[in-house]
Amino acid sequence: MSGFIVDTADGKVKGKVCDDYLGGKFFGFYGIPYAKPPIGxxxxxxxxxxxxxQGIKDATKEGPACPSRHLVGQYFMGKEDNCLNLNVFTKHIPKNDEESLKPVMVFIHGGGFVxxxxxxxxxxxxxxxxxxxxxxxxNYRIGVFGFLALEDQSLGISGNAGLKDQVMALKWVQRNIRHFGGDPNNVTLFGQSAGSASTHLHMLSPLSKGLFHKAICQSGVALNLWAKGFPNAKVIARDLGYKETDEKSIFEKLKxxxxxxIVNAQYKIDEDLNPDQQRPYCPIIEHPSDEAFLSEDPVEIIKSGRYNKVPFMIGYTSKEGILYALFGKIIPNKLPKNLEHEVxxxxxxxxxxDKEKIxxxxxxxxxxxxxxxxGDTIDEFFHLKGDLGFKYHIQKALELHRSTNENPMYFYIFSHDGPMNLAKDMALKEHRYTTLGTLLLASISQGVNWVNKLAHAWMKKIPEKKIDGPCHCDELSYMFRQSIHPKIEPxxxxxxYVRRMVKLWTNFAMQGHPTPHRQDELLNNIVWEAITKDNLNYLKIDAKLSMDMDPDKAIIDFWDDIYSNKN
Known part of the structure; x- marks a missing residue:
C-alpha cells in the first residue's frame, strides 16, 4: 500500500500503514485537529x-487526550491544546472523484462524560x-472543560461544549471524509455508554441535523439519570476552594x-452513578438560542417528533450492573443495608x-x-443497579420512538459470557491491585506474545465472584482491539465472536440492516427483525444469535408503577 498523504480542507496530513488483526492492511491517520485549540x-x-x-501535518502518532484522569490508572493525562482531534482509518485512499466511496462509522467514546x-x-x-x-x-472535551454550565447567559457558557465539539467533528467529516474514501452521505454515528447517550442526543439536537444518517446506541440514552446535568459553577468553585459565589467571578478565576x-477538583465528587444523585458534569438543557445544542426536555422532543429521524440500533448488556463493582464500592459482604442510594x-x-421508605x-x-x-444477594443487587441505571430508561426511550420514528429500529441484548468479556473480568476479581498489575503487564506486552499469554493465564488464577452475564462495556471487546487482549488466533x-459482532454493526452501516442476507452462516442464517408499534422484537446476542420479544417486561412494569405513583 502506498500514497498515505491526504489533502484535507484544512491542509495535508500524513498517515501510516497499519495491520488489522487478520493481517490485512489499512491506513491510519491519528490526532487530526478538527477545531481550534480550546485555550485562552x-x-x-x-x-x-x-x-x-501549511505543509504536511504528521498524523502517524496519537493526539493528546482531553484533560482528565486515566480510567484505570487514575493518573493525570491529556492537554488542552490539540485535544480536539480525531483518528481516521481507511482501507483505500481514492485517486480521483470517480472512485466509489465507502460507508463511514463515527464513534463517540464513553466514560460518564468525565x-x-x-x-x-x-x-x-x-x-x-x-x-x-x-x-x-x-475526542471531545469532558468534565468541567466540556460541561461547565452557567446560568448567567451574558457569560456565554450555557453548557454542552463537549457535545458541540462532537457536532464540529461531524461537520469535519462532512467536509473531509471523501478524501479518505468515505461517503459523507452514508455516515453512521455510534457510541457506548456516555457516547451512546451522546449519540441519542444528536438525534434530538437541531445542531446535528443532516450530519449523520444512521445511529447505534450501546447502553445509554438521553433519558438515563446519569446523563442529566445542572448548572455547576458553585460545585466546581467549592471543590477548588474558591470563596466567590457569583458566577461571573467564578468564571473569571476558572479561565x-x-x-x-481543575481536573483534580472535578474528581473530588464521589460519583458512583447512583440514581439518587444528579451529576454536575454532563449534558444540560440550555436556554433557547441558535447555539443551543439542547433547549428542551428530551422526552418532549421525542413525543413531538421534532428530531433527526434516522434508522437506528439500540440495546444493552444483560448484566449492566456489574459495572458498579468496577468502582470498588460494591463489595459482596458490605452491601448497603437500607438501599439509601437507590431512590x-x-x-x-x-x-x-416516609415516601422514600415506601x-x-x-x-x-x-x-x-x-x-x-x-453476599448471597449480590446478583440481585447487580440486577437492580443495571435495571435502573440503564435498562429501564433505554426501553422508555425506545417506547417513545416507536410512536414517532417511521424508520427501522433494531433492538438487541448482548448476553454473551465469552472469554473476552474484559470489563466483567476486571470488575469481579477479588484482588483488585493484583488484577490491575496483571492487566498492565498484558497491555504492555503486545510485542511479546508469550508474556501476554502468561499474563492472561495468571488472570485466570485470580479468584473472582461467579456471576452470570456480561458487564457494561463488554460488547466493546468484540468490536475494538484493546491493548490487553490476548492474540486472537484465526x-x-x-x-x-469478533467477526460476528463486526459483521452485524458494519452491515447496518453499509446497508441499513444488520442482517441483510438470510443465508449467512457467520450470523446463524438469522434475520434480525425490526421492532414494530405492536412487537418489541429483539436480537439476543449470545453464543448463538436468536430472536425473541418483550425482554425484561417485569422490570419495566415495576418501575412504571414506581414512576406513575411518584406524587
Whole structure:
C-alpha cells in the first residue's frame, strides 16, 4: 500500500500503514485537529473551526487526550491544546472523484462524560477494519472543560461544549471524509455508554441535523439519570476552594486556573452513578438560542417528533450492573443495608423519609424478596443497579420512538459470557491491585506474545465472584482491539465472536440492516427483525444469535408503577 498523504480542507496530513488483526492492511491517520485549540478565551466556549495549516501535518502518532484522569490508572493525562482531534482509518485512499466511496462509522467514546479518549488502548481499529468501511474515532472535551454550565447567559457558557465539539467533528467529516474514501452521505454515528447517550442526543439536537444518517446506541440514552446535568459553577468553585459565589467571578478565576487543579477538583465528587444523585458534569438543557445544542426536555422532543429521524440500533448488556463493582464500592459482604442510594432523584421525593421508605420497601420486595442484602444477594443487587441505571430508561426511550420514528429500529441484548468479556473480568476479581498489575503487564506486552499469554493465564488464577452475564462495556471487546487482549488466533472462538459482532454493526452501516442476507452462516442464517408499534422484537446476542420479544417486561412494569405513583 502506498500514497498515505491526504489533502484535507484544512491542509495535508500524513498517515501510516497499519495491520488489522487478520493481517490485512489499512491506513491510519491519528490526532487530526478538527477545531481550534480550546485555550485562552476559548476555554469552556463552544468550539471554533480549525484554521488551515501549511505543509504536511504528521498524523502517524496519537493526539493528546482531553484533560482528565486515566480510567484505570487514575493518573493525570491529556492537554488542552490539540485535544480536539480525531483518528481516521481507511482501507483505500481514492485517486480521483470517480472512485466509489465507502460507508463511514463515527464513534463517540464513553466514560460518564468525565473519563475517556480516542486512543487505541481501548478503541483500536483492527477489528472493524476487516470490513470495508471508514472509521472515525473522536475526542471531545469532558468534565468541567466540556460541561461547565452557567446560568448567567451574558457569560456565554450555557453548557454542552463537549457535545458541540462532537457536532464540529461531524461537520469535519462532512467536509473531509471523501478524501479518505468515505461517503459523507452514508455516515453512521455510534457510541457506548456516555457516547451512546451522546449519540441519542444528536438525534434530538437541531445542531446535528443532516450530519449523520444512521445511529447505534450501546447502553445509554438521553433519558438515563446519569446523563442529566445542572448548572455547576458553585460545585466546581467549592471543590477548588474558591470563596466567590457569583458566577461571573467564578468564571473569571476558572479561565485562569491550571488544568491539573481543575481536573483534580472535578474528581473530588464521589460519583458512583447512583440514581439518587444528579451529576454536575454532563449534558444540560440550555436556554433557547441558535447555539443551543439542547433547549428542551428530551422526552418532549421525542413525543413531538421534532428530531433527526434516522434508522437506528439500540440495546444493552444483560448484566449492566456489574459495572458498579468496577468502582470498588460494591463489595459482596458490605452491601448497603437500607438501599439509601437507590431512590431516583427524579421522583422528587428525596428528603421525604416516609415516601422514600415506601419506595425502598417496594424495591426490597421486588428485587430481594424481602431478604437482607448480603453476599448471597449480590446478583440481585447487580440486577437492580443495571435495571435502573440503564435498562429501564433505554426501553422508555425506545417506547417513545416507536410512536414517532417511521424508520427501522433494531433492538438487541448482548448476553454473551465469552472469554473476552474484559470489563466483567476486571470488575469481579477479588484482588483488585493484583488484577490491575496483571492487566498492565498484558497491555504492555503486545510485542511479546508469550508474556501476554502468561499474563492472561495468571488472570485466570485470580479468584473472582461467579456471576452470570456480561458487564457494561463488554460488547466493546468484540468490536475494538484493546491493548490487553490476548492474540486472537484465526479460526478460534474469539475470532468467530469478533467477526460476528463486526459483521452485524458494519452491515447496518453499509446497508441499513444488520442482517441483510438470510443465508449467512457467520450470523446463524438469522434475520434480525425490526421492532414494530405492536412487537418489541429483539436480537439476543449470545453464543448463538436468536430472536425473541418483550425482554425484561417485569422490570419495566415495576418501575412504571414506581414512576406513575411518584406524587
Amino acid at each position: 478565551d476559548l476555554r469552556f466556549k463552544p468550539p471554533q473551526e480549525q484554521e488551515p495549516w 473519563y475517556g479518549n480516542n486512543k487505541g488502548e481501548i478503541y483500536g481499529p483492527q477489528f472493524l477494519l476487516i470490513e470495508d468501511i471508514v472509521l472515525v474515532v473522536v 485562569m486556573e491550571s488544568v491539573r487543579k 431516583p432523584f427524579d421522583l422528587n421525593i428525596n428528603g421525604d423519609a 419506595v425502598k420497601k417496594k424495591i426490597r420486595k421486588f428485587y430481594f424478596n424481602n431478604k437482607e442484602l448480603t 479460526g478460534s472462538q474469539n475470532d468467530f
